[in-house]
Amino acid sequence: MSLANHGTIFLRAAALSLLAVLGGGLAQACGGEDDSPPPTATSGASTPATAMASTPTPGLVPLRGEIVVFAASSLIDAFKAGAEVFETRHPGVKVTFNFASSSALATQINEGAPAGVFASADLAQMKNVIDKGAAAESTIFATNVPVLVTPAKGSAVTSFEDLAKPGVRLVLAGPEVPIGRYSRQVLDNASAAASGPGPDFGKRVLDNLKSNEANVRGVLAKVQLGEADAGIVYTTDAAIAGSDVKVIEIPLAWNVTAEYPIAILKDRPNAAAAEAWVEFLLSPDGQAVLREFGFGSPAP
Amino acid sequence: MIDSPRADRAATVTIAVLAVAFALFFVLPLAGLIVRAIEEESTWSLLKEPQVRQALGLSLWTSTVTVALTVVFGTPVAYILARGRFPGRAFLDALIDLPIVLPPTVAGVALLTAFGRRGIIGEPIEAWTGYAFSFTTTAVVMAQLLVAAPFYVRAAKSGFESMDPQVERVAYTLGASRVRTFFRITVPQAWPALLAGFVLCWARSMGELGATLIFAGNLEGKTQTMPLAIISAFEGSSLGLAGAIALSLILLVVAFLVLVVFRMAGRWARWT
Incomplete structure (x- = not known):
């Protein structure tokens, strides 16, 4: 009886897996047939000239396939919006993202992750990838500025100097994560300043550190939830949190500018589409999208 | 045929x-x-890194506390679920199973909504006492307890269920007290199941990551257990990928040793 039972179960499982395989194949076949719809008009914001420039030249084979973009967490919203614009211009192309801290992405890329493009939130992690031979060169495509955020109400922190007050629950990104590194640079700058909050300021602030978050959005979430009294994120992240958080500018003299490099990774399929994505980001239209989310343009 | x-x-x-x-x-x-x-040449030197030692120590300590709390609080629950007939029993049963099927990240968010600084119980507690759970070692244990304890309760319950209640009744008629019967008759009979649940609970709490990251945060020596140290190393902390590998290897060896010890404990229980 049990044998018969097992037989049935086995048959059923086999049928199911067959179905799954067939289904997958079918879905793929359908995907393949999903040919490019006629190109539609692109975002109204762009001037006719730039729209012309980034439309594929007639006569050339239109771009198609998938581009896998590994991008810093702070780029989530801007890149998703950018991809929408990009995909209407290149209807055959699908942009797929993997967002995480640049340091995590660099590790993944160096271990052979199938990424086509790497957009890092700092030069250090880009160098990490270039040194391991995964990319040849990079271009700065955006800048960002760290800010202090606190929960909208009831935080013990009302100024940058308050970070050193005993009992403050501070959350930063890990020292290897770009925003975590920038945060510590800011603290170092403040400690070193002649007319600053004192040479032990950085140490006193780090004594209040409660968690090293994996990426900038982790810091933001802890502040939004009210678990942390303060955290350092990018201007662009603070903008997304809206009224959940209060933004406190870091004094200009101690602050740093985050530079975002982007690179096409070597020996990956669909390099043409990857190049088109990078070109789009550097184009006036791409820069306009990035600016919309609060990013700065690279210094010329 | x-x-x-x-x-x-x-x-x-x-x-x-x-x-x-x-x-x-x-x-x-x-x-x-x-x-x-x-x-990796650095594996052996990494084992001496304070961050690695702290993470291992914290993992061993918190998982031990978790398992101890689970046994103390979970065993009666398992026993009641196996023997008792009371209203809401099916509900309690399902409730304790829930964390087994939930992703640990959900457990982490749930803990925040209850014990976080804006949580339904966390907020009044902080208002009265000034104490907040998040970012403490206590929070690490709470996260582990929520995701790992159900594995023990489940196993212990089926252990209690599988033994003949008649045996307990005989013990009572022979004049043994309930407590004496439980420790001298019930526990030895259910021992293999209890041990299996014990190992599962311990393993699950040693491996806990998602709920801990969300509820307890990630700080060396305080809330950074082995899995958190591994993911931090993988994400580029000073230990690097070599560190992630070294830490993983340690966890592997520790887990193996524990399994061996429990296997031996299982055998020993059968001999006696």
């Missing part, structure tokens, strides 16, 4: 192929880890 020997042989070959493929799937990742750890 007589089955042909050929069909039998075909079945044997199929089973062997499937089994070997499946076994390889388990062996290869372990082999990869060990080979990489040996290749």
Whole structure:
């Protein structure tokens, strides 16, 4: 009886897996047939000239396939919006993202992750990838500025100097994560300043550190939830949190500018589409999208 | 009907192929880890890093506390669920099963909504006492308890269920107290199940990551357990990828040792 039972179960499982395989194949076949719809008009914001420039030249084979973009967490919203614009211009192309801290992405890329493009939130992690031979060169495509955020109400922190007050629950990104590194640079700058909050300021602030978050959005979430009294994120992240958080500018003299490099990774399929994505980001239209989310343009 | 020997042989070959493929799937990742750890020259020096020692110490300490709390609080619950007939029993039963099927990240968010600084109980507690759970070692244990305790309760409950309640009744009629009966009759009878639940609970709490990251945060020496140290290393902390591999290897060895110890404990229980 049990044998018969097992037989049935086995048959059923086999049928199911067959179905799954067939289904997958079918879905793929359908995907393949999903040919490019006629190109539609692109975002109204762009001037006719730039729209012309980034439309594929007639006569050339239109771009198609998938581009896998590994991008810093702070780029989530801007890149998703950018991809929408990009995909209407290149209807055959699908942009797929993997967002995480640049340091995590660099590790993944160096271990052979199938990424086509790497957009890092700092030069250090880009160098990490270039040194391991995964990319040849990079271009700065955006800048960002760290800010202090606190929960909208009831935080013990009302100024940058308050970070050193005993009992403050501070959350930063890990020292290897770009925003975590920038945060510590800011603290170092403040400690070193002649007319600053004192040479032990950085140490006193780090004594209040409660968690090293994996990426900038982790810091933001802890502040939004009210678990942390303060955290350092990018201007662009603070903008997304809206009224959940209060933004406190870091004094200009101690602050740093985050530079975002982007690179096409070597020996990956669909390099043409990857190049088109990078070109789009550097184009006036791409820069306009990035600016919309609060990013700065690279210094010329 | 007589089955042909050929069909039998075909079945044997199929089973062997499937089994070997499946076994390889388990062996290869372990082999990869060990080979990489040996290749990386820094593995051995990394074992002496304070961050590694702190993470291992914290993991061992918090999982021990978790398992102890689970046994103290979970055993009565398991016993009640196995023996008792009371309203809401089915509900309690399902409730304790829930964390087993929930992703740990959900457990982390749920803990925040209850014990976080804006949580339904966390907020009043902080208002009265000034104490907040998040970012403390206590929070690490709470996260582990929520995700790991159900494995013990589940196993203990089925252990209690599988033994004949008649035996307990006989003990009572012979004049043994309830407590004495429980420790001298019930526990020894359910011992294999309890031990299995114990190991599962311990393993699950040693491996806890998602709920801890969300509820307890990630700070060396305070809330950074082994899995958090591994993911931090993988994400580029000063330990680097070599650190992630070294930490993984330590966790592997510790887990193996614990399994061996529990296997021996299981045998020992059968002999006595």
